[in-house]
Each structure stands twice: as structure tokens, then as C-alpha cells.
Amino acid sequence: MALLEAHDLTKTFRRPEKDPGLRGSVKHLFQRRYSTKTAVGGVNLSIEAGEAVAYVGPNGAGKSTTIKLLTGIVEPTTGEVRIGGLVPHRNRVANSRQIGVLFGQRTQLWWDLPVRESLALLRDMYDMKPDRFRAQLKRFDEVLGLDELLPVVARKLSLGQRMRADLACALLHSPRIVFLDEPTIGLDISVKDRVREFLRQLKADGTTIMLTTHDLGDIEDTCERIVIIDDGRIIYDGSLAEVKDQYARERRVHLQLGSELTVADLADRFPQATVTAGAEGRREFTVAFDKAELTAGAVLAGVAQIAEVLEVKIDEPAIEDVVRKVYAGELLLADRSTP
Numbered sequence: 001m002a003l004l005e006a007h008d009l010t011k012t013f014r015r016p017e018k019d020p021g022l023r024g025s026v027k028h029l030f031q032r033r034y035s036t037k038t039a040v041g042g043v044n045l046s047i048e049a050g051e052a053v054a055y056v057g058p059n060g061a062g063k064s065t066t067i068k069l070l071t072g073i074v075e076p077t078t079g080e081v082r083i084g085g086l087v088p089h090r091n092r093v094a095n096s097r098q099i100g101v102l103f104g105q106r107t108q109l110w111w112d113l114p115v116r117e118s119l120a121l122l123r124d125m126y127d128m129k130p131d132r133f134r135a136q137l138k139r140f141d142e143v144l145g146l147d148e149l150l151p152v153v154a155r156k157l158s159l160g161q162r163m164r165a166d167l168a169c170a171l172l173h174s175p176r177i178v179f180l181d182e183p184t185i186g187l188d189i190s191v192k193d194r195v196r197e198f199l200r201q202l203k204a205d206g207t208t209i210m211l212t213t214h215d216l217g218d219i220e221d222t223c224e225r226i227v228i229i230d231d232g233r234i235i236y237d238g239s240l241a242e243v244k245d246q247y248a249r250e251r252r253v254h255l256q257l258g259s260e261l262t263v264a265d266l267a268d269r270f271p272q273a274t275v276t277a278g279a280e281g282r283r284e285f286t287v288a289f290d291k292a293e294l295t296a297g298a299v300l301a302g303v304a305q306i307a308e309v310l311e312v313k314i315d316e317p318a319i320e321d322v323v324r325k326v327y328a329g330e331l332l333l334a335d336r337s338t339p
């Protein structure tokens, strides 16, 4: 049995509807109107122990609501979730021992306490042995640089420092599964790198990870599976490699030449590709093509017949591009989704 099973998970919200302005507000007092919003509609999800799953989708797609449903913070309107056999919203205490949660936009640190005290409170809540607690803090210090944050009162932490401390809080009790909702949001590159390294280590240690992010760089080296949600429904659930292979088919070969050519020379040779000149005019070109129609090797061999090739760079497909295309409605993934 999978560690996490969600069947037909649905959450609808009732939202007040009022006309604009004071008049609308007064009218709403006497004549209330509501509309129903389906934030998550019929999600089926199964996650095995040790898997790292990226959960992505555009703004308002239902990512955070799904995480709230899976962790038991919100009760489903219909459907059911089980984690390790427990129904999260009915077994809150037992469930909190097996899951870790981080919401990048919010903190679970006690605002007026030094980080050390927040961690100590969590230690007591989880009945952790002192040795185990110390070992965890040491581990977090090695990757997250936690020690320097321990004496600092939470409200005085910068965003990056706060996120590092929050990660330690979410993982302190070595949960079986961790839900990370935008763990790198607003962070600068150096902190982002630290968080990503932490995720890699978590994965190597066998922790099951569900990661929600807008920054697709977060998922490339951690998650082998990607679930894409749009308008409350899962539109793709499969391997990241397959998404790239199937949908990111464009390749770009950047060439620096020792002799001069024109765009037309290359366009004639590779009619299936799009050729553009680079900054160096007649000595620098980019050849873009669909990998089903041409290969980088064929491009190189073809160019080498008519010019001296000094340097070559081949752009690999980026998952960002795939998901961006999904958002823009350019890719139809629905036929590949789980039922």
C-alpha cells in the first residue's frame, strides 16, 4: 500500500458575492448572495514511500488547498486521504508525528521566541530524546547553517534565515513524509542553493517529499515525478524525464564559427530548423529544431562541411518551458493524466 493515498479529493468554498462600493456592501448585509468555488475537484493521488513528487500549477490552480487537505489542516468536502493508514483531519496528533509541513509564506516559529526555544518546544511536543534532538540540530547546522540562527528572536530573522529555521522545525522529528509549499519563495540565490541542497539530502535519506513550487529549478534535481494541476484537476501525473522527452522536444545548438556564413546558408542546409544570427553576426548562429526531425550531431556534421566550427553549446530542454507551455494552453496533457 502506498504511503499516501488520496481518492476523489474535492474541496469547495462558499464565497460571498457583493456588488462594488458601499451600496453593494449595504445590500449584501440584507440580501446575501454566495457562489461556490471548487478549489480542488476530484484529485486522485498515490505516493509511495521514498518518492519525491513535484506538485506544480499556475496561480490559483489548487496547490495549497491540496496540501492543506493532504495534511489534515482542511477537511475535504468529499473524498478521502490516508497517510500511513491514518485519515489526517481525524487523527491530527498521530498524523503530526509522521508528517512535516512547511508553508513558505507563513512561519511555524513562535514569533517572540529565539529559534532555539521554538525548536525546544517542538522537541517536547514530539517527545524527542535529548541525544536525538542534538543530532538533528547538528545535521541541520551542517546544511542550513542553523547554529547562528538559534539565539535570534524569530521576528528579527530575514526571510532566508526564517526559511532555514522553518525547514529545521518541519523536519525536526524525522517525519516519514514532508510537504513543502513554496520553500524557496522570495529567497536569493545563495539561500535557494542551500535549501535545494537540503532537499537533495532529504531525498537521499529516503524521506518522502511533496514539493509545491513556482520555481521549477527546485524540482530538477530532487523530483523524478511531476504532477501538474490546473483549475483544481490533475492534468498530468508522470515522470519528469518523460515530460521532458515528450514535450520539450526543441533543441538549440549554438555555434561559434572560425569562418563566415549567412543565415541563408544554414537555413538552406537545415530547412526543418529555425536559424538566427548571434551577436557576432556571420560567425555566430543558433539552430533551433525539433529533435524528432533533426539531431545535434547532424547539425554539427552539416555545418562542419561548409565552415570551421570553433565552439558548440547544446541547450537541454528545461522543465520551465514545458510547464509554461502547459499554462499557455499550448500543450494538451489531459490525455496523459491519471483517471
Ligand SMILES: Nc1ncnc2c1ncn2[C@@H]1O[C@H](COP(=O)(O)OP(=O)(O)OP(=O)(O)O)[C@@H](O)[C@H]1O
Binding pocket: 013, 014, 015, 037, 038, 039, 057, 058, 059, 060, 061, 062, 063, 064, 065, 066
Ligand atoms: N478559504 C478560501 N475561501 C474561498 N476560496 C478559496 C479559499 N482558499 C482558496 N480559495 C480559492 O481556491 C482556488 C485555489 O486556491 P489555492 O490557494 O489552493 O491555489 P494555489 O494553486 O496554491 O495558488 P497560488 O500558486 O497562487 O498560491 C483559488 O481560486 C482560491 O481563490
